[in-house]
Amino acid sequence: MAVYKRSYKPYEGRITSDRWRFLVLTRYGFSGLFDSRLFTGAFVLSFVPFLIGFTAVYMAHSSALQTMLQMRGPSPLAMNSFFFLAFLGFHAWISFLLTTWQGPQLVASDLANNALPLILGRPISRAEYVLGKFLVIATLLSIITWVPMLILFFLNAGLEGNGWLWSHLWLGGAIFLASWMWIAIVGLVALAASAWLKWRVAASAVMLAFFFVGPGFGAAINATLHTSWGHIFDILYAVKLIWVGLFRVPISTAHDLDMLGIPVWAAWCTVAATCGLSLLLLNRRLKAREVVRG
Amino acid sequence: MSRLAQLRKSFSEQPWELWTRQIAAILRMDLRKNFFSRRGIWIYLLAFAPVVIIALHAIIDRADPNQIHTDTEVLAGIFQFFYLRFGIFFGCLGIFTWLFRGEVIEKSLHYYFLAPVKREVLLLGKFLGGVVTSVTLFGLGVLASFSVMYAHFGPAGQFYVFSGPGMGQLLAYLGITALACIGYGSIFLMLSLLIKNPIIPAAIVLGWETFSPVLPSLVQRFSVTYYLKQLCPVSIPADGLLALFTVVSEPVSTFAAVLGPIVLATLVLVLACKFVRRFQISYAAD
Numbered sequence: 001m002a003v004y005k006r007s008y009k010p011y012e013g014r015i016t017s018d019r020w021r022f023l024v025l026t027r028y029g030f031s032g033l034f035d036s037r038l039f040t041g042a043f044v045l046s047f048v049p050f051l052i053g054f055t056a057v058y059m060a061h062s063s064a065l066q067t068m069l070q071m072r073g074p075s076p077l078a079m080n081s082f083f084f085l086a087f088l089g090f091h092a093w094i095s096f097l098l099t100t101w102q103g104p105q106l107v108a109s110d111l112a113n114n115a116l117p118l119i120l121g122r123p124i125s126r127a128e129y130v131l132g133k134f135l136v137i138a139t140l141l142s143i144i145t146w147v148p149m150l151i152l153f154f155l156n157a158g159l160e161g162n163g164w165l166w167s168h169l170w171l172g173g174a175i176f177l178a179s180w181m182w183i184a185i186v187g188l189v190a191l192a193a194s195a196w197l198k199w200r201v202a203a204s205a206v207m208l209a210f211f212f213v214g215p216g217f218g219a220a221i222n223a224t225l226h227t228s229w230g231h232i233f234d235i236l237y238a239v240k241l242i243w244v245g246l247f248r249v250p251i252s253t254a255h256d257l258d259m260l261g262i263p264v265w266a267a268w269c270t271v272a273a274t275c276g277l278s279l280l281l282l283n284r285r286l287k288a289r290e291v292v293r294g
Numbered sequence: 295m296s297r298l299a300q301l302r303k304s305f306s307e308q309p310w311e312l313w314t315r316q317i318a319a320i321l322r323m324d325l326r327k328n329f330f331s332r333r334g335i336w337i338y339l340l341a342f343a344p345v346v347i348i349a350l351h352a353i354i355d356r357a358d359p360n361q362i363h364t365d366t367e368v369l370a371g372i373f374q375f376f377y378l379r380f381g382i383f384f385g386c387l388g389i390f391t392w393l394f395r396g397e398v399i400e401k402s403l404h405y406y407f408l409a410p411v412k413r414e415v416l417l418l419g420k421f422l423g424g425v426v427t428s429v430t431l432f433g434l435g436v437l438a439s440f441s442v443m444y445a446h447f448g449p450a451g452q453f454y455v456f457s458g459p460g461m462g463q464l465l466a467y468l469g470i471t472a473l474a475c476i477g478y479g480s481i482f483l484m485l486s487l488l489i490k491n492p493i494i495p496a497a498i499v500l501g502w503e504t505f506s507p508v509l510p511s512l513v514q515r516f517s518v519t520y521y522l523k524q525l526c527p528v529s530i531p532a533d534g535l536l537a538l539f540t541v542v543s544e545p546v547s548t549f550a551a552v553l554g555p556i557v558l559a560t561l562v563l564v565l566a567c568k569f570v571r572r573f574q575i576s577y578a579a580d
Contacts, residue, residue, distance in 0.1 A: 101494050199399050201391065204493035206336070209384045212500065213340065216380040220344050220372045224351040 021124055025132030026139070032109070033102050033136065042101070043140075046094045050148040053087045057152055061159035079156045081171055081247040088149050088175060089243075092182050095144040096211070099137055099186050104194035104203030106133045107286075112198040120288035130191065130282055137187035146179035174246040182239065185271060188278035195285040211236060228261035235274050238267035313415050320411075320419030321426065328389065328427040337388055337428075340381045341435030344372050348439050352446035359450035366463070369443050370528035373436065373467055378522060379504065382432050382474045387496055389428050390482035393420040394573070395490075401577050414567040421483055421563065428475040436467050463527040469552075470522050477518040477555035480562040487569050521546070521554035 016024055034040050059065050060079055110116045119129060153172050157165035189210060193203040214234045221230030231237045237259075244254050245264050254260055328334060348369075355361075397403035406416055444451035444460060454460045481499060485492035506517040514520045524545050546554070 097494065097497060100497065101491065199395075201395060201491050201493060202388070204491065205384070205387055205391070205496070208493060208497060208500075209336075209340075209380075209387075213380045213384060216376040217343060220376045221347050223368045223371045224344075224347050225354065 018123065022128035022132035023135070025119070025124070025129065026135040029106050029133055029136035030139070032105065033140065036102065039098070039102050042098060043144075046091070046098065046144050047148065049087060049090050049094070050152070053083075053148075053152050054155065056083075057156050057159065061156075079160070081174070081249065084149060084153065084171060084175060085243060085247045085249070087152065088145065088178060091145050091148065092179075095141045095182070096186055098144070099141065099190050100204050100207050103137055103187075103190035104197070104200040104207065106136055106194060107191055108194040108198055108200040108203050111195065111285075116286065117288050120286075126283070126286050126288075129286065130279075133191055134187050137190060138183050141183045141186065142179070145182065146176050149175045149179065171247070174248075178243050178246050181242065181271060184275055185235065185239065188275050188282075192278035192281040192285075195282050222261075229266075231261040232266055232270050235270060237261070238270035241267040242271065313412070316411050316415050317419040317422060320406075320416060321423050324393070324420055324423030325426060328423060329430075333392075334388075337385045337431055340385050341431045342438065343381075344376055345435060345438045345442060348372075348442045352442055355446075357446045357448060357450075359447060362444075362447060362450060362454055365443055365447075366528055367530065369440065370526065371530050372439065373470075374523070374526060374530055377432065377436060377471065378474060378519060381435070382428070382471065383478055383500060383503070385432060386424075386428055386475055386478035387482050390421075390424045390479045391486040391492055391496075393424055393483060393486065394570075395486045395492075398575065398577065403575050407575065413570045413573070417483075417567055417570045418563070421479065421566075424479050424483065425472075425475055428479060429472045432471050432475065433468050436471050437464070440464050440467065459527070466525060466527040470525050473525070473552065473555045474518065474522055476559045477522075480559035480566070481518075484562045484566045484569070487566055487573060515546075515554075518555055518558070521551040524548075524551045 034043075057079060059069075110119065120126065124132070150172060153168075153175060154165075157168070190203075190207055193206045193210070194200060197203040197206060215236060218230035218232070218234035218237065221233065222228055231241075241259055241262065241264060244257075244259050249259075251260075394403065397406065407413070440463075444455050447454070451460075455464070482492065482496065485495050489495060503517050503519050506514050506520060525548065
């Protein structure tokens, strides 16, 4: 239908307060994400590891179930920091794939359809725009990462008893902090990629390449220049290194896993640089005007 | 007339000359787009990033002729771990998915479809354009890496390349690069025709190519890297966690290893030719 043939009428619904207006973007962002049935299916399937973890925690504490399954001797399911780290790692990968798939459309579609000037023409600042979009990814990733992990943590605490919760409260903090660090990295990289590439497939490809080419590039530097500082270009290595510290993995195990290539502060610098660079790119790209060359 | 004779007659009656001219025209247009667009800068970065690192190594490290063996292994590592696994993979992902989807994004595919060109010819022309671009860029990247690596050894390096095994290794690397571009290129072209957002299948292909060494020997044969790894002139032992689970498979002959990616690409292109006939343009937001 031609634009002049459309009839318009003023909005008569309830107006969101100024402070929370950016949440309108989050709401619409969510509805856009779940437009795809395939994505919704994948989102539901992403809880399968959580269900496995839930069963494992229950089994580890149910002597009746262990007897029924004829499990003798010490339980093979040890509910320690490794267990939570492994499950968090698995969930982090799933959340990364889901963000790579649909995340870049959040900003790219606004840019491709010239909607950004219209949005920023309303009483929404650029920071609020980024926050509104980021919250879409942050909420999605929270549901997949720290929320199910904390459910497992509290389930284990409840079944374990004897003050396990208080003696392992640091583990809950580690789960929360590690997840939010991952959410910040993935979310900001996804937004930056989608802001610079109007084609969301290209944005997804760049996101994938950013996480996978870095390790290859870092390994090339390490092998050629006989150093281990090449790992600073590998964001996945930095994340793993920080997680190993947060989950108090013994030094010997970390050494065996080749996780001591760079100091932890350097890993934090890599994470900070990634987030900072993403914010810088977003700041440069998200303007309420567009320069048309030629 | 027998069926074979009929087929031969029909084959000779096809307008091969016209199709060749059309392919050449499409190739010219695509090469201009691929090589001279700002969009493709990151592919140059992917192809030439190792050259910068090797140049740094050449400047920092003293040229000791006894180090040639070590540097050969380092170069092999860079080729296998950077170029084969990531550089060429992502380069081809960028180049080949753009061939048709890019035209859809730029709303220009209908010009091709309205021209009196068979869609199969268009597909082959575009595929050839992608192959020439990727092979040229990554081939030059590998050539530059190789040259810088051995140039800093002076006469010893020159002797290694021209009178030793160096030239054979260089040709092998260039050949593997070309085969990788053909293999990955055909897969990504097909994926871009089939699916609107081929990133998740591409991530699955990346996972398959990375973790296929831990799978049974028979299953490994369905990956591009299985064939290409066997053609590598210098083998690098796997290390880390993956090495524990790596299944050592029986090597295939060099001829079969070369033929593997080509056969795969041919099969995929035949399928893509069938599919492109039914391809419908939708300029809805991608």
